[in-house]
Amino acid sequence: DVKVTQSSRYLVKRTGEKVFLECVQDMDHENMFWYRQDPGLGLRLIYFSYDVKMKEKGDIPEGYSVSREKKERFSLILESASTNQTSMYLCASNGGTDQPQHFGDGTRLSIL
């Protein structure tokens, strides 16, 4: 089974802090994704990566950056956290363009 592991289930940070969310997958997948999920807005794509050191903006990249230094690891960075970034963050991976994405259990991030 595909395993996507997010480093924290719950995280509380303060406004202005730099926040790192980590994601690791164990299936040698080329593609990795970061989403946020909010009530009434569904899943929205922040960034994705199709190879090491490669990244593409999703639908809502503002205020975020990403890093992929190794194939199995994809990090989401909130450069200066703001309260409107309080959300559930989900990492996913897949092995190719037409393959389904597999998700981690999410990080519930609160910015105070």
Add this chain to the structure above:
Amino acid sequence: QKEVEQDPGPLSVPEGAIVSLNCTYSNSAFQYFMWYRQYSRKGPELLMYTYSSGNKEDGRFTAQVDKSSKYISLFIRDSQPSDSATYLCAMGAYSSASKIIFGSGTRLSIRP
């Protein structure tokens, strides 16, 4: 108009009933289709994946795709309280660099 429309529910049915969950879409470029189940405070879990029109069955679950009508369905037979969750439809196009579009999810509750 959203690319993918899904009734948010909530939908409440008695145990043992047949459940029908539906999504419509507007982009004829979508070529593969997925259903995910998401329990509270967990990440989405892949239930069904298909890329052709017609039916695909897996245990108590049947996914149906009608590309001519741009309509997909998930049927759950002999529904159980453990099926209570939010169900997300998702779809993608081979040309879209692995990006997939999610419905907003239908919250389902199975009454014992």
